[in-house]
Amino acid sequence: MQVHLVAIGTHGDVLPILALASALKGRGHSVALAAPAPFAPLAERAGIPFHGLGTEAGFARFTAEPDLWRPWRGVEPLFSYVSDLTEPTYRWLAAEVRPEAGIVVASTLSLGARLAQERLGLNLATVHVMPFFMESRLDSPRLPGVPLPRFLPSRFRHWVGLGADKYVIGPAALPRLNAFRAELGLGPVRRLRYWWNLAPHLILMFPDWFTPPQADWPVQAVQVGFPIADRFGDTDRLDPDLEAFLDAGAPPLVFTYGSAMRQGRAFFETAVALCRRMGRRGVLLAPQADQAPADLPPGLIHLPYAPLSALLPRTAALVHHGGVGTVAQALAAGVPQLIVPVAFDHFDEGSRVRRLDLGTVMSQRAFTPARAARRLTRLLASDRVARACAGARERMAGEDGIARACAAIERMAAERV
Structure with missing residues (x-):
C-alpha cells in the first residue's frame, strides 16, 4: 500500500505523523512524508522519503512571531503560515498520488490535503492529535483565553466557540483558502472547524479515558490513543551530561515551554527561582540558548532537547505549557504535571489533566516562584494525584496509539469511501 503523509505545524504536529510513517513502513507499506522544510533531518534519520514544504527561513519567521503564543492573537500568524503551505501541499499530492491507489494521512492543519481529497477524490484520513479539535455540544473543549466557569452549560461554551469561528478563525483562515478553492472550481468554506471534520476518515490520537467519545462526534471518527513519538525528535538518547546530572542527586523538576516557543525567558527565570x-x-x-538564564546555579542544567520518555521516569514532576504531546509523555511516565498554558489547545489540555487529578494549572500571571512553590508542594504531597498518575502510567503501558492508528489506516485504505 502507498501512503502519503502530510504534517503542518511544529514538533507536536509533525512527530506523531513521522512516527506513523515509520510504523507503516515497518508494516511493509511504501510511505512518503511532506512537512515543513526544517524537519528534513528527522525524516532522514528515520529513513522516510521527505518532501519539504516552505523554507527554513519561513518556518523561523513563523515561530519567532511574538503574537503566535498569545490567546486569540496567535490564530492570525498560525493560519498565515498554514495558508502559505496549503497550495504546495495540494500540488505535491496532485502530482504524486493516484486517486484509485493508497491513502493520504494528514494532520489537522494540512488543509491542502483536505482540498486534494475534495477536488481530486483522494482517500484521506485526517489525524487529530488534540481533543481540542473535536467540537461537541455535549462536552465543548476549553477555549484559549476565555475563562468561562466549568459550571456553565456545554452548549453555551459551544456557542462561544461558534463566535470564535466567525470573528477570529474565519477571518484569519478562510480568505486565502477560499481564493484557492475558487481557482480549483470549488465553492467557499463557511466554517473551517466544520469543514475539516468532513474528511472521509478521522483518526483521533487520544484515548477514551482521557477524552470520552461524544454522541455528536462525526460517525467516521476512530479513537486510537496517544502517540508516543519523542524518539523521532532531535535525539533518542539522553545527553551524557544529563545522565550524569540525574545520577548525582534527587529526582529533579523538569521545565519545558515547547519546541517552538521563542518568548519563554520569563518562564525559565521563574523556574530557576x-x-x-x-x-x-x-x-x-x-x-534556544537565550531562553534560559546564563550561569545557572548548582543543581540546575539547561539542554536544548531531551527525549521525555527517557527523562521523565527519573524526575519528580513536569512543569510545561500544556501541549498534548508533552501531556501524554507525563502520563506515560506517571509524573504529576503543572501546566502554565499559553495558547491554542493548552487550556483545554490543562482542564482535562486537572479534572482527572493528574496535575494542576496556573495562569502565566499567577506563575510566580512563591505561588508555584506552594502549588507544587501540594501536588507532590497528594496521595490522590499519586494514585491517578500511577493509574495513567498503567493505562499508557497497555496502549499503543501508533499501532492502533496504523491498523485503522489499513482498514480505511481497504474500505475506501
Whole structure:
C-alpha cells in the first residue's frame, strides 16, 4: 500500500505523523512524508522519503512571531503560515498520488490535503492529535483565553466557540483558502472547524479515558490513543551530561515551554527561582540558548532537547505549557504535571489533566516562584494525584496509539469511501 503523509505545524504536529510513517513502513507499506522544510533531518534519520514544504527561513519567521503564543492573537500568524503551505501541499499530492491507489494521512492543519481529497477524490484520513479539535455540544473543549466557569452549560461554551469561528478563525483562515478553492472550481468554506471534520476518515490520537467519545462526534471518527513519538525528535538518547546530572542527586523538576516557543525567558527565570525556593534540582529544556538564564546555579542544567520518555521516569514532576504531546509523555511516565498554558489547545489540555487529578494549572500571571512553590508542594504531597498518575502510567503501558492508528489506516485504505 502507498501512503502519503502530510504534517503542518511544529514538533507536536509533525512527530506523531513521522512516527506513523515509520510504523507503516515497518508494516511493509511504501510511505512518503511532506512537512515543513526544517524537519528534513528527522525524516532522514528515520529513513522516510521527505518532501519539504516552505523554507527554513519561513518556518523561523513563523515561530519567532511574538503574537503566535498569545490567546486569540496567535490564530492570525498560525493560519498565515498554514495558508502559505496549503497550495504546495495540494500540488505535491496532485502530482504524486493516484486517486484509485493508497491513502493520504494528514494532520489537522494540512488543509491542502483536505482540498486534494475534495477536488481530486483522494482517500484521506485526517489525524487529530488534540481533543481540542473535536467540537461537541455535549462536552465543548476549553477555549484559549476565555475563562468561562466549568459550571456553565456545554452548549453555551459551544456557542462561544461558534463566535470564535466567525470573528477570529474565519477571518484569519478562510480568505486565502477560499481564493484557492475558487481557482480549483470549488465553492467557499463557511466554517473551517466544520469543514475539516468532513474528511472521509478521522483518526483521533487520544484515548477514551482521557477524552470520552461524544454522541455528536462525526460517525467516521476512530479513537486510537496517544502517540508516543519523542524518539523521532532531535535525539533518542539522553545527553551524557544529563545522565550524569540525574545520577548525582534527587529526582529533579523538569521545565519545558515547547519546541517552538521563542518568548519563554520569563518562564525559565521563574523556574530557576522556583527550584531555589523549594530546594529542588531542575532540568530546563529550551531549544534556544537565550531562553534560559546564563550561569545557572548548582543543581540546575539547561539542554536544548531531551527525549521525555527517557527523562521523565527519573524526575519528580513536569512543569510545561500544556501541549498534548508533552501531556501524554507525563502520563506515560506517571509524573504529576503543572501546566502554565499559553495558547491554542493548552487550556483545554490543562482542564482535562486537572479534572482527572493528574496535575494542576496556573495562569502565566499567577506563575510566580512563591505561588508555584506552594502549588507544587501540594501536588507532590497528594496521595490522590499519586494514585491517578500511577493509574495513567498503567493505562499508557497497555496502549499503543501508533499501532492502533496504523491498523485503522489499513482498514480505511481497504474500505475506501
